[in-house]
Amino acid sequence: MTDATTPLWQMAGVSKRYGGVTALDNVDFACRGARIHAVLGENGAGKSTLIKIMAGVVRPDAGEMRLAGQPVEFGSPSEATRAGIVCIFQELSLLPDLTVADNISITDPPGRFGFINARRQRQRAEELLERLGCEDVHPMELVKNLPLSRRQMIEIAKALGRDPKILILDEATSALTAADVQKVYAVLRKLRDDGLSILYISHRMQEIAELADDCSVFRNGRHIQTFAKGTKSDDEIVELMIGREYKHVYPPKPVRNQPIEPMVRIENLSWNDRLHDINLTIDRGEIVGLGGLDGQGQRELLLALFGVLRGVTGRVSINRDPVRIGSPRQAKSAAIGMALIPEDRKTEGLMLPMSVRDNASMAAISGLTRGIIVDRKAEAARIDGMVQKLAIKVGDLANPVATLSGGNQQKVVIAKWLMTEARIVLLNDPTRGIDVGTKQEIYQLLRNLADAGTTILFYTTDYDELVGCCDRVAILYDGRVLRELAGAEITEHNIVASALNLSLDARNGRPEATV
Amino acid sequence: MTELRLWLARSYGMLLSIAVFIVMFAIYFGNFSTDSPSAVILSAANTGVLLALVAMAQTVPVLTAGLDLSVGMIFIMTNCVASAIVVGTPLQVAAGVVGVILAGCAAGFVNGAIVVWGRLQPIIATLATSAIYIGIALWIRPIPGGDVDGDLADFMTGQVFDVVPVGLIMLVAVVLFIWLPFRKSVLGRGCYAAGSAEGAAYMSGVNIARSKFAAYVLSGLFAGFAGLMQTFNTYTGEASGPSGSLYTLNSIAAVVIGGTSLFGGSGGVVGSIFGAFILRTIVNLLFVFDMPPLWQPLFQGVVLLLAVSLGAARVLRIRNRLELFS
Numbered sequence: 028m029t030d031a032t033t034p035l036w037q038m039a040g041v042s043k044r045y046g047g048v049t050a051l052d053n054v055d056f057a058c059r060g061a062r063i064h065a066v067l068g069e070n071g072a073g074k075s076t077l078i079k080i081m082a083g084v085v086r087p088d089a090g091e092m093r094l095a096g097q098p099v100e101f102g103s104p105s106e107a108t109r110a111g112i113v114c115i116f117q118e119l120s121l122l123p124d125l126t127v128a129d130n131i132s133i134t135d136p137p138g139r140f141g142f143i144n145a146r147r148q149r150q151r152a153e154e155l156l157e158r159l160g161c162e163d164v165h166p167m168e169l170v171k172n173l174p175l176s177r178r179q180m181i182e183i184a185k186a187l188g189r190d191p192k193i194l195i196l197d198e199a200t201s202a203l204t205a206a207d208v209q210k211v212y213a214v215l216r217k218l219r220d221d222g223l224s225i226l227y228i229s230h231r232m233q234e235i236a237e238l239a240d241d242c243s244v245f246r247n248g249r250h251i252q253t254f255a256k257g258t259k260s261d262d263e264i265v266e267l268m269i270g271r272e273y274k275h276v277y278p279p280k281p282v283r284n285q286p287i288e289p290m291v292r293i294e295n296l297s298w299n300d301r302l303h304d305i306n307l308t309i310d311r312g313e314i315v316g317l318g319g320l321d322g323q324g325q326r327e328l329l330l331a332l333f334g335v336l337r338g339v340t341g342r343v344s345i346n347r348d349p350v351r352i353g354s355p356r357q358a359k360s361a362a363i364g365m366a367l368i369p370e371d372r373k374t375e376g377l378m379l380p381m382s383v384r385d386n387a388s389m390a391a392i393s394g395l396t397r398g399i400i401v402d403r404k405a406e407a408a409r410i411d412g413m414v415q416k417l418a419i420k421v422g423d424l425a426n427p428v429a430t431l432s433g434g435n436q437q438k439v440v441i442a443k444w445l446m447t448e449a450r451i452v453l454l455n456d457p458t459r460g461i462d463v464g465t466k467q468e469i470y471q472l473l474r475n476l477a478d479a480g481t482t483i484l485f486y487t488t489d490y491d492e493l494v495g496c497c498d499r500v501a502i503l504y505d506g507r508v509l510r511e512l513a514g515a516e517i518t519e520h521n522i523v524a525s526a527l528n529l530s531l532d533a534r535n536g537r538p539e540a541t542v
Numbered sequence: 543m544t545e546l547r548l549w550l551a552r553s554y555g556m557l558l559s560i561a562v563f564i565v566m567f568a569i570y571f572g573n574f575s576t577d578s579p580s581a582v583i584l585s586a587a588n589t590g591v592l593l594a595l596v597a598m599a600q601t602v603p604v605l606t607a608g609l610d611l612s613v614g615m616i617f618i619m620t621n622c623v624a625s626a627i628v629v630g631t632p633l634q635v636a637a638g639v640v641g642v643i644l645a646g647c648a649a650g651f652v653n654g655a656i657v658v659w660g661r662l663q664p665i666i667a668t669l670a671t672s673a674i675y676i677g678i679a680l681w682i683r684p685i686p687g688g689d690v691d692g693d694l695a696d697f698m699t700g701q702v703f704d705v706v707p708v709g710l711i712m713l714v715a716v717v718l719f720i721w722l723p724f725r726k727s728v729l730g731r732g733c734y735a736a737g738s739a740e741g742a743a744y745m746s747g748v749n750i751a752r753s754k755f756a757a758y759v760l761s762g763l764f765a766g767f768a769g770l771m772q773t774f775n776t777y778t779g780e781a782s783g784p785s786g787s788l789y790t791l792n793s794i795a796a797v798v799i800g801g802t803s804l805f806g807g808s809g810g811v812v813g814s815i816f817g818a819f820i821l822r823t824i825v826n827l828l829f830v831f832d833m834p835p836l837w838q839p840l841f842q843g844v845v846l847l848l849a850v851s852l853g854a855a856r857v858l859r860i861r862n863r864l865e866l867f868s
Contacts, residue, residue: 084745103747104744104745104746104747105747105749108747116745120741120742120745120746121739121742122734122735122738122739122742122743122746122807123738123739123807124734124737124738124803124807124808125731125734125735125738125807126552129731129734133731133735133743133746133747133748134746134747134748135747136728136731138728141727141728141729142723142726142727142728143726143727143728143731145726165544165548167545167548167549167552168548169548169551169552172551185746327862330862335862336862337862
């Protein structure tokens, strides 16, 4: 056991690169025992990589790590667990087909000679559930039959059962009910008082204000600053989080006069517990950005509009006509004319082994037929036009898409949907993982499309793009549109503050938007 | 009571297959006019146990979200091995029995090694090895033949107190002394975990490789028992490829009918045993109702389709259509 003055966890000079992207850059970071330590940063700041390294999920490229002064190196999550570092990940790590008791003891079941003692395992589950105030969960229930909020509590119980020295919570309270959150806080405070070091990653500033002892801010893969809670204002924290390495060059935004005509009107759109009463209007020829931290319902909103989700309630009108979009097929039909450029081009955007030609014409194929035969000549002409328009660097259209670079693959995805001559284009983080040059071409392309009258809804995790590309930005938080920013209000400061659910800074004369 | 309700919910597929089997067998038995009912049960048991063992062999890889297309061929191969080595003095016979079981385990070992360390898809890996195993079987028995210890064979296919078939007792013993301990072990838990959500299992520090490997070895072991029993039933070894393929296909059907999810993670061998019995009883029912035996595939197909449809009901609850494809 370490006392509160020497760090329980130390890392020095830790770096991690994924291909050409630097996720962590020469990070020095420490946290002490008997403290709750909040880690803050916007999307892509390196928070996830930090905890993945600590939890043994990924190995750092460089740097050293010390636990209670001893150098450590983890080859797998189980090695980190054995050393006493337990992580509760945002994506749940539960096994849906096993019982609650099985799940809680999955890492280290009680028993001898490789046989599990079911009774002891059950007792352990009951004890841990009681400690968390979850007596309503039966230890023999299958996890897949539990609602999300209960699953998250099971996840926490599982982590506690492993006797951690350092407990990492990555957005672990996002699905909990208010009553559960208070129970979890009480347990976390007690664990802290027992000498644990708790690393807490959250985008809820209120939670951090209530719970944390220390805060660290990360930005662009670097550790910016660590300070004790209460020594900085919310505004100062936001300033630490923003600030970019480089700005892309964006095409100038046209001066928009009064709304010309609303193209898409979304009213009270809700789905499961992920989207709540979304209201949003997008005008013809407008680029509207969807902002906020990752996973606040942006992706679901695009999928709901595109007819992928079942059980969506609320109204969507296109060109003032109420429409019901039941499937992607219907969404792309001439009557609606919608296209969705998906986030994961490898699974939802492209059929990698098929040729560039076949991929490009896949969505528009029904418009390129004579009878039931694909009109190869018309197809080739359209594709040639599109390849030139998007400046896709391709040797032969018959080559598989997999042979192209990431940026060019993304262009093929965009070409595929532009060929449907869509009036409404939805984009789901289209520039992730592609090179700067291609990004700028895509920005220009979006602006050209908008100028030609296309309506664009653009979700991106890169706040810089929201500022540079969008005529308006809607910030989502917990599946709701928290705030809309327009014109000069679209600043990185306002976006980050909104994403964290802080009221906007009145000092700079920016309007205090209402929720 | 919650306890009972939860158990019922977890064992729903297995219980349904048991119930269906009891109804079907009652109809069969009620319509069979015979002087010696115990002989009817004996012959039903001896054919049922063979498929039940092969279905058990199929179940374990399926639980890990895999599939083993070689179980039928391991069954045939061990049958041929048994027809060559389970003869002679009592000591030689005992050694021969152990040898047959080891041959089954070795085949499972090869499958497991290819799937786990070779990282090949289970379907393709076992499709390839199934050809190898039938090749070995043909090498041992180019033409049907061989012999097996007669006393042991008669005992294993006979009855205790003229009532209880020994084959059934052996099946129960395999479940009690091999399957249940495995299921309670960390290895067995790992199989269910890997099949349920491999990524989550990895993150939880489960040794997935070891569990999957064990699943294939256990599969080979069960298939080895089946091959041994087949030799006791026929007194010979026959390297019949069509028969092996049929056993493989029926084993998959039995697993599904027994309530084990082809997506892995839930189910167990007991359900598969009754799934196998159901498939065998269909044949018997066709016989007592004087229907052409050629209708057998038709009825098996209908039962299989019904079983799969029950398991597919989850699709109706999915709200994000993209999840249908993952």
